[in-house]
Amino acid sequence: MRRVVCHGARLSLRDVTPADVAALHAVYGDPRATQHMPFRPLTLDEVSRLVEEAVDAAAAEPRLLYVLAVVDSERHHVVGVARLHIEAEHPHSAEIGFGLHPDQWGRGVGTDLVRLLLSFGFKQLGLHRLWGARSPANLPAQLAMLTAGMVEEGRVRHHLRTPDGWRGSIVHSALEDEWTER
Template sequence: MGPVEYAGERLVLREVECAHADALHALYGDSRATRHLPFEPRTREEVVRIIEEARASAAADPRRLYVLSVIDPEDGDVIGVARLHVEHDHPHSAEIGFGLRPDHWGRGLGVDLVRLLLRFGFKEVGLHRIWGARSPDNIASQLVMLTAGMVEEGRIRHHVRTPDGWRDSIVHSVLEDEWDGRRLD
């Protein structure tokens, strides 16, 4: 698969680029956006390193990691990030991660983003299972994943170490034969 550019009705997923560093720092560097993540807000330099690592992983064969900028097709702005990590030992299963800049919250774009990421995973990557984990306190992500068609599987206790200590994770998933991709075609 060449460089990713994958369009939905309201969003486009595109390979991260160094030119996206400021826009992605607006997400990764914002304490509201990272509140439920296992790390403190990132510096711009850390965001540049994330982009460099993502670009290097895009050349792997087979490719296991997709870190994609979320683009608003109306103005071309980078408004978020989407991540799909194919499991090494189970290459038909992948974990997703996603985030939008806070100035784009509350518009239903999170659901569109997850649906687009699911479509990409099932149709382009050929996955059978896609899952995501969230903080138990992240109700917005819970609603996004449920509305996008994922089901809540359960809790992994002390799954993630955060700056404040150990945190549980709630896992959501969807299987290829459960997914209703017609909503996106």
């Protein structure tokens, strides 16, 4: 298995390990961070299972799922989690997802994270299309993706089933050739 390491100016990405469960729970267990996600805040046990599944997925051939710890390059703390899921039927294309601990918000870290994920997907994985789906109400995610160069494609109706019912999504995408030109 190839270990993932991807460095940016203030963040880096690496594969999650069982040692990251508490740091990931600080994100996925926080109702502020899951507000726009299609699930309620996760318990420590649920995050632990998610990490086990991520470790298994990292060993799969071909590898389709990357669950990555987002690490502050200066302090070496895990500050968030990123996901990249290659579509088995469309292996040139992957969905990205990302979340930061709320104490990181509002300083441009989210925009840097989207930029780093695009760089990882296009340069390291050789993908052609990266896309992300956000809640229509998620303004910070909208601005982070737009500023990082992911254009809005439109609305997918009833895209997800959440504990509160069906939720539509706004889809953003970036294409490798456009991204290279930027």
